[in-house]
Amino acid sequence: MESHSGPAARLSHVHVRYGEARILDDISLSIAPGRVTAIVGESGSGKSTLLRLLNGLVRPASGDVEVFGSSLGSSDMIRVRRRIGYAVQDVGLFPHLTVTENVLLPVEIAEGDIRTGRGRAEHLMSVMGLDPGLGDRFPHELSGGQQQRIGICRAMIRRPPLLLLDESFSGVDALTRAEIHERFLRLQADEGIAVVLVTHDVREAATLGRQIVVLRSGKIEAVGDSATLLARPAGDYARRLLEPLSR
Amino acid sequence: MLLAVTAVAGLGACAEPGAPGGTGTTVVVGSKPFSESYVLAEIFAQALEREGLNVQRRFGLGSTLITFAALRQGDIDVYPEYSGTISEAILKRPGASMEDIASALDELGLRMLPGLGFSNTYALAMPRQLADELAIRRISDLTAHPDLRTAVSHEFLEREDGWPGLQRAYGLPQAPEGIAHGLAYRAAAEGRIDLTDAYSTDGDLGAWKLAVIEDDLGYFPTYLAVPLIDAGLEPAARTALERLADRFDEALMRQLNARAVVDGESFASIARAFLDGEDAEATAPGSRDGTVRRLGHNLLVHLKLTGIALAFACIAGIGLAAVLYNRPAVARAALYLAGLLQTIPSIALLALMIPLFGVGVLPAVVALFLYALLPILRSSLTALTTVDPLLQDVGEAMGMTPGQRLRHVLIPLALPHILSGLRIAAVISIGTATLAAFIGAGGLGEPIVTGLALNDTGLILQGAVPAALLALLTELLFEALERRLVPAHMRTSPAA
Structure with a gap:
């Protein structure tokens, strides 16, 4: 795997529009390697769109998106995407594949041979607190929270240097969530993965994120180290948004 | 498959x-x-x-x-x-x-x-006993009996020298229905119709106890x-x-x-x-051996007709769906067109093929192809348009090539619908292909057509029974195929 120094991803003056609507407005942001960046904001603030810019599912109207040191505009998207994990709230497990087959699909796509991924799949499932016996079931036989965790396993199966998570823990029940968060952070630190996490839950952002980005109506309202930002939120909006944490 | x-x-x-x-x-x-x-x-x-x-x-x-x-x-x-x-x-x-x-x-x-x-001129015939009772000897006598239940062969019903001209020449009051000529004499003998057209050299008029009515105005040409x-x-x-x-x-x-x-x-x-x-x-x-050999031959021809037509309908239907599924307006137009073809009666569609392709296997295959197209196109379009966009997104984000997206996402998710369309198309084709014998394509329709001409129920069954069994077998084949290719929770047929 080619390596590069510098940020895992960088957005420079990015604008996204759907027709007349400005979804993202002049976003400049640097995603640090090996760390978790949490993006918080109300629904409709453009969080998911920002995430989808990073794997090219959304194209900017102007500005530049750079991943692993090269601009997406001039990259082989298929190669780039195979190095980016992506897990979303509604998961999108393939109904015709078993749980294990779903987890191993990125390996099959990229390498044409899933044998190399089996051990890793089992490991990831146990980290996520999933019974290995679930592997032979079909996705519809799992609960929503279990499906989400399988989605995270699938996103991480090829040790991607960059992992994009969109509300990926939202369906996991509160009791297990703290445990899963902890295990996830340990794995993330061990493997040095850069993570961009989109969440509407500021507690989750505070727990997982080293860097926090506050997004409002398509603009960056505040950005900073989580400790600093939580101690002294810049601006009214960030203060109100982060208020639950100070209680 | x-x-x-x-x-x-x-x-x-x-x-x-x-x-x-x-x-x-x-x-x-x-x-x-x-x-x-x-x-x-x-x-x-x-x-x-x-x-x-x-x-x-x-x-x-x-x-x-x-x-x-x-x-x-x-x-x-x-x-x-x-x-x-x-x-x-x-x-x-x-x-x-x-x-x-x-x-x-x-x-x-x-x-x-x-x-x-x-x-062998045309003639009118009726049960001898009824003719005697009503004292009908000549066609002119029929004008006094407008209630006679009349059924004539379809060709006679339409031909200028058939019923229309005859009715004008004699002023006949009856309103005839159409009937397959091979069935008419039996129907008359069994008292279900009173009057039908006949050929003067027909060999079985006597056997069915039918009387030929004299053409007293000399209407029928030689x-x-x-x-x-x-x-x-x-x-x-x-x-x-x-x-x-x-x-x-x-x-x-x-x-x-x-x-x-x-x-x-x-x-x-x-x-x-x-x-x-x-x-x-x-x-x-015909000896037993000959019957079995003929049956086998007809069956193979039948499989050939339907097999080739289905294979091409699959390629065209699924291919067309793959091209059109994200162009809704064109897709709708294609569906209407395919639906229009479906409304043409099969025997008419077969006949329409003759000026283009002559008689025999080719026009039959083309007609069967056109019939099979709608169920396959419709089910494939439905299948492809209902594939969850989230799953397509996930596939793309995973770094799938277009070919991989087809293989890992579109085809497996669309397969249950496509299979059910194929299954319908196959069963329709097997049934419709029996009509292909009318344009010389052979198959299981051949004994049916000959059986109708000879009023031979046994011969008709020699075509009808294998055709029905073949349709049943096809159903079972598709069921097995579905069981093999589609996980239980994604199957469309209740039986599978």
């Missing part, structure tokens, strides 16, 4: 009979789907074979129109026709002289050979039986057919027809006996 069907179909092609065995060109003999036409055509065929010529038989073609079109297109070289039919129904020149007819045919590159020696040939027919064949001139009379023809229809003797054996000049004893209508 398709490969398998096509492979079986290929076998069918090899097993086709009448393939040239000797040297020189092959003469193709056609016939219409009624017993006298079969008997005469078989006599033509054997007479040609006795001259050492290769003969291919294309019997039981759907109607005068279809058979004549086949001759004009060069798909057949000769068939037995009647002078009256040529002038009235084909050339639309009522009352034309034989010279006029000959010159008109000449312009079409066709020729009438010298007459076989008998005339229908002198003749071999109608392509002018390019090779001289040896022509000479052989000319030798049949005046070898028949009406009594002999009625007797030959009776042997086929009443005694159940095979056309081949009747023709052999006639050409041998013997009053040969009626032989059993």
